[in-house]
Amino acid sequence: MIFDWAWVADNLGDIWAALAEHIVLTVIPIGLGFLMAFPMALASIRWPGLYSPLLGVAGILFSIPTLALFVVMIPFTGLSKATAIVPLTLYTLLILLRNTVEGLKGVPVHVREAAEAMGYTRTRQLFRIELPLAVPVIVAGLRIATVNTIAYVAITALIGQGGLGNLFMDGFLRQFPTPLIVGLVLSVTLAVTADLGLLGVQRVLTPWQRDPG
Amino acid sequence: MFEVTTSLIEWFADPINWQGPNGIPTRVLEHIYYSVLAIVLAVAIAQPVGILIGHTGRGGALAINLTNAARAVPTFGVILLTFLVAGIGLAPVLVALVVLAIPSMVTNTYAGFRAVDRDVRDSAVGMGMTGWQVIRRVEIPVAMPLIMAGVRISAVQIVATATFAAVVSLGGLGRYIIDGLAQQDLPEVLAGAILVAALSLLTELGLSRLQRVVVSSGLQEESEEASMETRLEGTTG
Amino acid sequence: MIIFESVTKRFADGTVAADDLSFEVPDGELVVLVGPSGCGKTTALRMVNRMIEPTDGRINVNGQDAASVPAPTLRRDIGYVIQQVGLFPHLTIADNVATVPSLIGWDKERTNERVEELIDTVGLSQEVAGRYPRQLSGGQQQRVGVARALAADPPIMLMDEPFGAVDPIVRALLQDEFLRLQRELKKTIIFVTHDIDEAMKMGDRIAILNVGGVLEQYATPTDLLAEPANDFVVDFLGAERNLKRLALIPVSAVEPEPGPLVSADDPASRAREAAREAGTDWALVSDADKRVEGWVSIDSLDEQETVGNGEIQPFGHFVTHDESLRAALDVMVESPLNVAVGVDEDGRYEGVVTHNTLTGELD
Numbered sequence: 001m002i003f004d005w006a007w008v009a010d011n012l013g014d015i016w017a018a019l020a021e022h023i024v025l026t027v028i029p030i031g032l033g034f035l036m037a038f039p040m041a042l043a044s045i046r047w048p049g050l051y052s053p054l055l056g057v058a059g060i061l062f063s064i065p066t067l068a069l070f071v072v073m074i075p076f077t078g079l080s081k082a083t084a085i086v087p088l089t090l091y092t093l094l095i096l097l098r099n100t101v102e103g104l105k106g107v108p109v110h111v112r113e114a115a116e117a118m119g120y121t122r123t124r125q126l127f128r129i130e131l132p133l134a135v136p137v138i139v140a141g142l143r144i145a146t147v148n149t150i151a152y153v154a155i156t157a158l159i160g161q162g163g164l165g166n167l168f169m170d171g172f173l174r175q176f177p178t179p180l181i182v183g184l185v186l187s188v189t190l191a192v193t194a195d196l197g198l199l200g201v202q203r204v205l206t207p208w209q210r211d212p213g
Numbered sequence: 214m215f216e217v218t219t220s221l222i223e224w225f226a227d228p229i230n231w232q233g234p235n236g237i238p239t240r241v242l243e244h245i246y247y248s249v250l251a252i253v254l255a256v257a258i259a260q261p262v263g264i265l266i267g268h269t270g271r272g273g274a275l276a277i278n279l280t281n282a283a284r285a286v287p288t289f290g291v292i293l294l295t296f297l298v299a300g301i302g303l304a305p306v307l308v309a310l311v312v313l314a315i316p317s318m319v320t321n322t323y324a325g326f327r328a329v330d331r332d333v334r335d336s337a338v339g340m341g342m343t344g345w346q347v348i349r350r351v352e353i354p355v356a357m358p359l360i361m362a363g364v365r366i367s368a369v370q371i372v373a374t375a376t377f378a379a380v381v382s383l384g385g386l387g388r389y390i391i392d393g394l395a396q397q398d399l400p401e402v403l404a405g406a407i408l409v410a411a412l413s414l415l416t417e418l419g420l421s422r423l424q425r426v427v428v429s430s431g432l433q434e435e436s437e438e439a440s441m442e443t444r445l446e447g448t449t450g
Numbered sequence: 451m452i453i454f455e456s457v458t459k460r461f462a463d464g465t466v467a468a469d470d471l472s473f474e475v476p477d478g479e480l481v482v483l484v485g486p487s488g489c490g491k492t493t494a495l496r497m498v499n500r501m502i503e504p505t506d507g508r509i510n511v512n513g514q515d516a517a518s519v520p521a522p523t524l525r526r527d528i529g530y531v532i533q534q535v536g537l538f539p540h541l542t543i544a545d546n547v548a549t550v551p552s553l554i555g556w557d558k559e560r561t562n563e564r565v566e567e568l569i570d571t572v573g574l575s576q577e578v579a580g581r582y583p584r585q586l587s588g589g590q591q592q593r594v595g596v597a598r599a600l601a602a603d604p605p606i607m608l609m610d611e612p613f614g615a616v617d618p619i620v621r622a623l624l625q626d627e628f629l630r631l632q633r634e635l636k637k638t639i640i641f642v643t644h645d646i647d648e649a650m651k652m653g654d655r656i657a658i659l660n661v662g663g664v665l666e667q668y669a670t671p672t673d674l675l676a677e678p679a680n681d682f683v684v685d686f687l688g689a690e691r692n693l694k695r696l697a698l699i700p701v702s703a704v705e706p707e708p709g710p711l712v713s714a715d716d717p718a719s720r721a722r723e724a725a726r727e728a729g730t731d732w733a734l735v736s737d738a739d740k741r742v743e744g745w746v747s748i749d750s751l752d753e754q755e756t757v758g759n760g761e762i763q764p765f766g767h768f769v770t771h772d773e774s775l776r777a778a779l780d781v782m783v784e785s786p787l788n789v790a791v792g793v794d795e796d797g798r799y800e801g802v803v804t805h806n807t808l809t810g811e812l813d
Contacts, residue, residue, distance in 0.1 A: 063417050065373030068406035071390055074399060075217040144284070151287040158380075158394060165289065172293040172380075180297060184290045191285035336536030339501055339608075340550055340598075341525030354540040429540035431582030 004178040011179075015167065019186055022163025025153045026194070028085055030146055033092030040093075041100035042126075051101060058094035066091070066152050070159050079160035088152055092145040099141025103134030132205070139202040143195050150191045154183070164190075217399065221407075224400040235388070237408065243384035244412060247303065247375045251310040252368050258311070259318035259367075260360070266319070267326025267356065268348050276323055280316035288313050288374050296381040306378050313374065314367040321363025325356030358432055361424040365417065372416045376409050386412065451477050452498060452606065452638060457507035459493055459663065467493035468504070468663035475655075477605075478636040482653035484643055485686070490663035491642045495608050498640060499528045512605065526550055529599030529607035529637070533614045535591050537583040543569070543594050544579040550602040568597040573627055589620040596628065600635075607639045614643070625651060646688055650698070658683055672698050692812055696776040699811055701769055706792045706801025711736055714743065714758035718751040721760075732787055735762050740798045742768070742791055768793045771800060775811060778803045 157165030171180030379387030389405025710724035
């Protein structure tokens with residue numbers, strides 16, 4: 001198996017385009033997923049009866065094989081970006097919902113009570129006390145969801161999108177390892193970078209957890 | 214939408230789709246065959262490793278890091294690569310499926326063992342159980358919720374990923390999806406998707422049932438929580 | 451019998467948890483290891499069943515060096531009860547209790563009988579047998595822990611704060627019941643606690659350990675209180691040492707004084723005479739059955755003919771002969787006469803306990 005550097009040099013443009021598409025297909029679902037999961041999480045805390053059913057539905061979606069879910073979208077959205085984005089978004093829901101709820105619930109009771117006793121309204125308490133303290137668990141959820149999504153995006157190559165998955169398919173169809181390897185390496189690098197990047201964001205948002213001095 | 218539904222129903226109603234090498238029974242059986250093989254192999258390798266590091270408490274950090282690293286690797290790409298490297302055949306696909314399922318199972322079994330209350334372990338040793346007896350009589354049963362959860366996650370993951378076997382010219386339910394996409398035959402594609410999703414959900418339900426049976430009633434409450442926790446550690450597809 | 455021979459335990463980071471410990475636990479006795487945090491009491495206990503291995507020295511268990519048998523074998527002959535109990539959550543209570551018999555290889559029938567017997571012995575109802583630990587209360591779990599340790603009828607038991615995880619009321623109950631059990635079973639027991647009062651209550655002998663694993667004193671509760679070896683022991687025994695000593699002596703162990711006892715029909719002169727002999731200015735009045743009705747002050751009999759015409763004042767409390775001298779002191783303090791009237795279980799007069807009686811015992 002020879003790695004053809006020349007091919008890499010010749011096709012930087014395509015490689016870059018694939019990477020860019022991959023990033024777009026990751027960021028949008030995560031963003032949309034969080035925008036959906038966050039209010040669902042707040043609702044689950046306000047009305048605890050909602051949590052089980054919401055979690056159940058998200059769980060069922062999560063159990064459906066990715067390819068199947070993408071494919072099921074086709075009658076509705078053809079082979080467009082939406083066919084990729086909708087399922088990718090739905091996959092993030094389970095993790096984001098669960099981690100946001102658990103993160104908020106994980107704020108110690110005595111902290112919440114102290115805040116209430118000091119006269120915080122529910123909204124202020126949520127944004128100034130509970131959310132900041134829930135950040136580590138919420139970000140952990142974001143990290144898992146992001147890394148998962150980056151892996152799933154490659155599969156969308158089978159339904160006309162693909163991102164780095166296009167490099168996989170190119171290499172596979174031409175029996176030529178180089179694009180495949182490039183795609184894999186970039187995919188893993190992207191995942192690791194995103195993971196560490198989010199961890200960095202978490203550190204910035206939680207100065208109280210840093211080592212003193 | 215309505216048209217799609219009718220053509221889908223027609224596809225399922227067509228007797229041709231129930232016979233022969235491309236019939237539903239054949240494909241389903243193939244899919245189950247790949248999956249069961251992969252699950253059994255993964256369990257045979259992962260559980261002893263998980264039990265060892267769980268009982269001794271060493272190597273856990275490594276296992277967890279490996280699992281996290283494994284999540285970053287796209288299964289889809291690995292399957293394609295193994296095929297390129299090793300050619301057509303079930304073995305390369307199996308290797309990919311098994312290797313990708315192992316970290317998650319190991320981590321869950323390890324976590325299950327670590328979650329055994331130290332007082333429970335202490336009294337087991339204090340009562341005169343040998344190391345092996347502690348594993349067999351105490352640690353495994355008490356860790357069972359998480360062990361089973363790990364097996365369940367991995368099994369569902371394997372069933373889902375076995376769909377890609379079709380991309381590298383093997384059989385299984387993925388065949389309908391891949392061929393359908395190639396021939397622009399939407400009903401076939403959808404039928405494949407529905408069948409795979411159904412099989413996946415059945416696996417999840419079946420193993421949940423099994424979990425309820427295998428896990429002692431003395432542990433049932435924790436069992437439910439543990440399932441949810443570990444569900445999120447796994448990846449499908 | 452358990453013999454500690456110059457046992458030392460030094461951990462890798464330099465901490466000394468046991469410093470040249472030497473003492474003997476006689477057969478059938480309950481010895482308490484007590485001391486502040488860091489005194490190594492739990493370490494010492496766990497060296498007996500080799501959950502921790504000594505750095506130096508030897509522990510002799512029932513005639514054998516503990517190190518000379520494989521640890522699991524040694525442990526199957528030793529009952530082990532820890533504070534958090536450590537019941538196996540996946541097994542029913544019955545299966546939990548049956549653990550060691552099953553390890554040893556008893557047959558099913560014998561095991562089932564034994565389990566049933568033990569559930570009774572520890573004061574639980576048989577319906578608990580089929581339940582799981584999570585369904586039981588803390589106190590019930592503690593009892594199961596004891597039953598489980600007794601299952602194979604080991605001659606030796608090691609107990610590490612076994613009643614520590616429950617509230618004081620349940621704890622007192624469990625302590626009393628265990629003492630009752632021990633009176634019957636006469637096991638050789640090492641019992642660890644940080645509570646000197648529990649040590650006093652439970653122990654036939656007490657080993658007081660100091661930080662660093664040093665044995666400060668090893669004696670019976672009475673001797674400990676009467677002759678503490680040094681300041682540390684005095685401090686550890688706590689305040690009101692004399693009261694604690696009195697708590698260990700039953701009224702039946704002392705000679706009560708006869709006291710000035712008359713009946714209501716007796717002439718007042720008899721009462722005056724009895725009081726003069728006893729050196730008091732009062733007399734005790736009893737009925738025909740020797741039950742004490744009350745007391746009269748001699749002055750109040752000045753104008754009277756018989757004792758019964760005087761003002762007979764009742765007693766608040768009596769003290770029975772199986773109560774302790776401390777209880778007697780409690781009664782004494784309540785009485786304007788400064789004595790405690792001792793009676794038997796039927797309320798019949800046995801004598802008076804005076805301040806002198808108490809001082810005499812403390813010497």
